[in-house]
Amino acid sequence: MHTIKFRYLAIGLGLFATSIPAFAQAPMTPAISTQPNNTPPTPVPATDPQAKALFTQTLDRYRALKSLSTVYERSGRKQLIEFYAPQSLKVSGLDSLGAVTSQTFYTDTEVISLRKPNDTYEWTTATRPPAADGKDARSRVATPATTGGPIFSSILAGIDPFADGGRYKATSYTLGTPTTVDGVAVTPVAITTEKSATQPFETTLTFVIGKQDGLIHSIETGIKLPNGREGKTAENFTAVKADAGLTEASFNFTAPEGATKVEQFSRAQVRAKVGELPLALPTGTxxxxxxxxVFEQFKGKVTLVDFWATWCGPCIAELPNVKANYDKYKGQGFDVLGISLDQTIPPLTKYIKDKEMPWRQVYDGYWDGPIATSFNVRAIPATILIGKDGKIAAVGARGDKLEPAIQAALAAQ
Known part of the structure; x- marks a missing residue:
């Protein structure tokens, strides 16, 4: 067992997405979705002093926090963020059921990460450089390019992201209509930002602030690109608890029983083995x-279980190959079952219709869907080829390896 007590922690809650040429991997936060819009630039509203004052009060509220716990969610991805002033912080990845899937601790000297890429836990440590001269401990919470979101990380660190020299330059502050979110009375504050050489698009950030706790319950980002396309994202903060329940002991790291310290994490492997029966689809699929x-409906056929999504470039590139093999071998007992990791159903149904994909499709609901989680699918496209006997004939067959795998499975007795 390995236990470390963290007295100093520096974490940046920034944006990043991971991809490699052959696969689309599970990102921490997906890119902003956009849609065409040919409307002219939106006039910048005048600043409301009350709106600016409310945002300043919110900054002061975060600067005074002794501890904070909240569940951060964006596009179906959830993280439990726990902070203890001035710099102790732990970020835990959560699955669709709320179970912890990973944890990361950032200290002033190292980063310790715990993950379960396959069936056992692994953990790593990495050295961090010292804080920059003149920076206090809390400011290091805003270190970019880690997890959560750059705006929230700055605010948690007590830094105004709209101050001179900050990430954005605000051009106006306006109050929205007070409302209620999940039973919490809130007031929106919309902040428009100035375009620049490094940010050539209009941006409006709307902070939904609790009336009682003075804390942020969501951040909505709207952009308008030079080509007229518009996009938006929403970052939600639920189960917000300030100055309650956390102590320094909450930030001790103890490696789970059986966990292995590694130099780098193992690559996630699809939970399927050739010659074995596949895991059953979750009840009620x-x-x-x-x-x-259920898989039993395909017994007697050779079936390609294809994990994919309409937003996945490599999946779309592979589609003509899948269709060609389907058309060629469907008369010989070949079938396809698509498992979609799309974030919503409408893009999926439209794409299936437009591309004339006749095989059955299951909407699993992004990376933490029950089927993707069960089969440990962390990169797509991912395929499992099931033989006529119901056992797995091949894993990962795609490209020029797909047709030979289908032929072999069809020929098997």
């Missing part, structure tokens, strides 16, 4: 037409 679906 239905296709997008609402029909129950």
């Amino acid at each position: 239905k296709d997008i037409d609402g029909k129950d679906i």
Whole structure:
């Protein structure tokens, strides 16, 4: 067992997404979605002094925090963020059921990360450089390019992201209509920012601030690109608890029983082995037409279980190959079952119709969907080829390896 007590922690809650040429991998936070819009630039509203004052009060509230715990969610990805002033912080990845899947601690000297890429935990340590001269401990919470979101990380560190020299330059502050979110009375503050050479688009950030706790419950980002396309994202903060329940002991790291310290994490492997029966689909799985679906329905056929998404470039590039093999071998007993990791159903159903994909599809609901989680799918496209006997014939067959795998499975007795 390895236990470390963290008295100094520096974490940046920034944005990043991971990708490699052959696969689309599970990102911490996906890119902003955009849609065409040919409307002219939106006039910048005048600043409301009350709006600016409320945002300043919110900054002061965060600067005075002794501790904070909140669940951060964006595009279906969840993290439990726990902070203890001035610099202790722990970020835990959560699955769709709220179970912890990973943890990261950032200290003034090192980063310690715990993950479960396959069936056992692994953990790593990495040295961090010292804080820059003249910077206090809390400011290091805003170190960029780690997790959570650059705006929130700055605010948690007590830094105004709109101050001179900050990430954005505000051009106006306006109050929105007070409302209620999840039973919490809130007031929105919309802040427009100035375009620049490094940010050539209009941006409006709306902070939804609790009336009672003075804390942020969501951050909505709207952009308008030079080509007229518009996009938006929403970062939500739930289960917000300030100055309650956390102590220094909450930030001790203890490696789980059986965990292994490694130089780098193992690559996640799809949970499927050739010659074995596949894991059963979760109880109640239905296709997008609402029909129950189980693997037993495909027995006697060779079936390609294809994990994919309409937003996944490598998946779309592989689609002609899948369609060609489907058309060529469907008469010989070959079938396809698509497992979509799209974030919503409408893009999926439209794409299936437009591309004339006749095989059955299951909407799993992004990376933490029950099927992707069960099969440990962390990069797509991912494929499992099931033989006529119901056992796995191949894992990862795609490209020029797909057709030979299908032929071999069809020929097997």
